[in-house]
Amino acid sequence: MNNKIFNAIIVDENHDGTFSQKIKEKKINELPDGDLLVKVEYSSLNYKDALSFSGNKGVTKHYPHTPGIDAVGVIEESTSSDFIIGEKVIVTGYDMGMNTAGGFGEYIRVPKKWASSLPKTLDALDSMIIGTAGLTAGLCIQSLEIKNGILGKKAVVTGSSGGVGCMAVKLLSKLGADVTAITGKKEEIEFLKSIGAKEIIYRDDFLNSVRKPMSKGQWDIAVDVAGGDILSGLIASMNYGGTITCCGLVASQNFDTTVFPFILRGNSLIGIDSGETPIKEKTNIWEKFASDWQIDDLDRLHKTVDMHGLMDEIKKILKGNQVGRIVLKH
Numbered sequence: 001m002n003n004k005i006f007n008a009i010i011v012d013e014n015h016d017g018t019f020s021q022k023i024k025e026k027k028i029n030e031l032p033d034g035d036l037l038v039k040v041e042y043s044s045l046n047y048k049d050a051l052s053f054s055g056n057k058g059v060t061k062h063y064p065h066t067p068g069i070d071a072v073g074v075i076e077e078s079t080s081s082d083f084i085i086g087e088k089v090i091v092t093g094y095d096m097g098m099n100t101a102g103g104f105g106e107y108i109r110v111p112k113k114w115a116s117s118l119p120k121t122l123d124a125l126d127s128m129i130i131g132t133a134g135l136t137a138g139l140c141i142q143s144l145e146i147k148n149g150i151l152g153k154k155a156v157v158t159g160s161s162g163g164v165g166c167m168a169v170k171l172l173s174k175l176g177a178d179v180t181a182i183t184g185k186k187e188e189i190e191f192l193k194s195i196g197a198k199e200i201i202y203r204d205d206f207l208n209s210v211r212k213p214m215s216k217g218q219w220d221i222a223v224d225v226a227g228g229d230i231l232s233g234l235i236a237s238m239n240y241g242g243t244i245t246c247c248g249l250v251a252s253q254n255f256d257t258t259v260f261p262f263i264l265r266g267n268s269l270i271g272i273d274s275g276e277t278p279i280k281e282k283t284n285i286w287e288k289f290a291s292d293w294q295i296d297d298l299d300r301l302h303k304t305v306d307m308h309g310l311m312d313e314i315k316k317i318l319k320g321n322q323v324g325r326i327v328l329k330h
């Protein structure tokens with residue numbers, strides 16, 4: 001039995017229904033069963049982590065719990081012939097960080113089917129700058145590439161200064177799209193330009209300019225993290241044959257539309273879920289980030305924090321004030 005002690009952020013449910021969060025010691029043998037024991041080097045902060053951290057039962061049913069849907073680290077124990085001790089793996093999504101202890105602890109134990117080998121040309125830190133946010137942006141862009149192509153296309157990204165948004169702006173511009181960034185943060189124009197946005201539209205200006213159910217067509221491809229009125233506005237604003245990938249709900253889970261953009265402009269709306277994407281597809285996206293999609297200046301997209309620093313960043317993400325990606329270094 002492995003009695004080794006490690007540190008983890010632990011969220012507890014109090015008797016009065018409130019939640020408290022502390023950095024505490026935990027034993028390896030308190031981790032769930034699994035094929036791989038991984039010493040986590042880095043994790044990252046995603047919107048879902050902030051929900052789990054604050055006691056959202058739609059994400060995490062049972063507390064005490066350690067959030068963290070992303071992790072990269074070194075295998076210390078393996079019961080699988082597919083992975084050897086000392087190998088580095090990336091684990092994102094599935095149940096990790098939801099109801100299985102996640103990457104906000106220094107160790108995780110997970111099934112082998114949740115793990116991808118860290119590609120040789122991808123640095124461990126870079127993999128967590130990308131994290132679930134980048135994986136999701138990658139899955140959106142892969143779908144758009146298949147349906148419409150990227151090079152020379154007019155693209156739009158919502159929530160563009162946030163995690164998924166900034167990764168989408170960066171990757172779309174690298175692949176040759178002409179990117180418009182929709183943002184609520186007037187102070188982030190320079191950041192958005194530096195990651196490749198050609199045009200920046202303030203969220204309220206966009207909302208005020210749209211005529212529904214159909215406005216002037218402006219874009220061929222879109223990545224939407226917002227839902228709500230923003231998504232309704234995008235659906236009204238796509239060019240003929242345009243495609244929107246829908247992956248988030250920071251504005252609202254509901255949206256209004258009509259059939260007109262779909263039957264008169266042949267528009268498409270594609271749903272993206274990175275969490276349950278089969279591991280082969282996730283591994284394929286990681287390989288792309290290590291080759292054709294390699295981003296040289298990933299560094300400027302992130303800030304690295306320790307467990308104490310992460311707690312402050314969680315407050316920001318819950319208020320929609322996140323800029324770029326936050327990486328947790330253990």
Ligand SMILES: NC(=O)c1ccc[n+]([C@@H]2O[C@H](COP(=O)([O-])OP(=O)(O)OC[C@H]3O[C@@H](n4cnc5c(N)ncnc54)[C@H](OP(=O)(O)O)[C@@H]3O)[C@@H](O)[C@H]2O)c1
Pocket residue numbers: 045046047048132133136158159160161162163164165182183184185203225226230246247248249250251272273274275317319320321322323324
């Ligand atoms: N489907 C999937 O597999 C998947 C995976 C990862 C994340 N997600 C979802 O994607 C969304 C974004 O996640 P994230 O990790 O990128 O979060 P994030 O880092 O907090 O970014 C969200 C961004 O959305 C914008 N925003 C905030 N409030 C808004 C509002 N009321 N209306 C419109 N835009 C608003 C802000 O950017 P600006 O100020 O620049 O507008 C904010 O920075 C979340 O809903 C998350 O659950 C889904």
